[in-house]
Amino acid sequence: MALTTLNIQQRIQEKFGESVSAVVDSYGLLEITAPRELNLKVLNFLYDDAALQFQFLTDLTGVHYPSQKGSELAVVYHLHSLKENVRIRFKIFAPIEQPEVYTATGLFSAANWMERETYDFFGILFVGHPNLKRILNVDEMDYFPLRKEFPLEDQTRIDKDDEMFGRGGTIK
């Protein structure tokens, strides 16, 4: 029997009840949202369940929503069940003051560098990661550049005239 989003929703409802939500987004992809401390439980369930078998981690990244107080940082996993050829998106949110989530490296070797990249750009701390250090940026960097509070231009530079380069303007 082919795996449908309805099946997945039911399986998740049965297993986790109300704490984990699974809704279909406007482009037809099932989006699962869970409390951050449940991320490994959900990932493990999706991985092991005989009917689901989401065993391929396509992508892992972070997003910063400064206006969502208490859940500013999101970690987004894209999973693929190759057997059934179904993709899903899995999201967890963490507060920016304590951005700690469990690492998925135990389940997916691929998560290693993806989590390092997410840490590098968003400062999300993956608890239990074997080697959580910066990967694309220099080690000396003391901020997380993809967070929204950092505008595109380097604010420490004084050799450029703001007005000429559109900094601090109102262009959205």
Added chain:
Amino acid sequence: MSEQHIKLPEGSIEKTTTTLNLGPTHPATHGVMQNILELDGERIVSADQTIGYIHRAFEKLAERRPLAQITTLTDRLNYCSAPLNNMGWHMTCEKLLGVQTPKRVDYLRVIMMELARIADHLICNSIMGVDAGAYTGFLYVMQFRELIYEIYEEVCGARLTTNMGRIGGFERNFTDKAFQKLEKFLAEYPRALKEFENMFQRNRIFMDRTMGVGGISAARALNYGFTGPNLRAAGVDYDVRVQNPYASYQDFNFIIPVGSTGDCYDRWLVREQEMWQSLSILEQAYQKIQAFKGAEAEVYHADTPAYYLPEKKDVYTKMEALIYHFKIIMGETEIPVGEVYHSIEAGNGELGFYLISDGGRSPYRLHFRRPCFIYYQAYEELVKGSMLSDAIMTMSSLNLIAGEMDA
């Protein structure tokens, strides 16, 4: 030099292994990447990869650019097959905007994408020859990549960083000359590819250098997030063109070649076979294009004036085109709020675009799923216990493109 100036690191006297810095700018690394190898004699004990030397913060840059201007950023990801990235990005935007492209546009895209795939595989396979000591094959096939670049030039005016196409289609129709060049390529390339194959496929030295080197099992490859030829060499027939068809790939007949051991030789063979399949897809696509008659044969973009940048001569002479041009450039067009993930089969694996739109003119967040960033982390596992020369071979067989890895 007196004794006090020599500062040896802790434990370096007792150490029995050698540390070797391979890179960042070593000719055999094909790009700026560094590997710190720990060697016991010539055998590799451990490898520590450093990447990010050409990181250009594309994801951050994209947050300030309107959709159309991000195409130029995608050029610079995998620069060996820029049209693939361009088309992937346009299709992501079309998914977000709900734009349907006509069949002819899809087929034209397939032609450009398959040409780019051939160019990408050709470089990788011939560079593998160079790393095994055979320079001739590389120089010989370069003239055929040149033929592909000439087609790019005819279609979009550029050769390497192509910025090809627009959201909704192409900026102009393909000229007759472009099709003539395609015909020339289709006529001349198979013979050269066969010759190239003859030079390597049963070559004793090449086989000894690549067979059983850098192998990986299907299970490990999947766990490491391998995609593309590297995964198929390990025996998994996962190809985005078949699993999640885009650009009407379902209209074409082609085979997904797979290997069994996932070693360098299998990777080489899979790429080689894929080039033959790409040639077959090209022939099919060209036939389909020729079958369009009358007004249909002139279609080169979707009819979505709100998102498709109008032709410049129309902007100067027609009121509507001028309005739409202004609206698109100034970010006045309606962009839906939503999240899309779209992926294509790029030269070296599944290239994905995760785009979050908050309705503004530029993405709220854009993330590139770069295939070689993800599978390069398996490098240590691939080379552990093998010889130093195998490390070079493994690296070039993975088709690592620094531009894509570092984004």
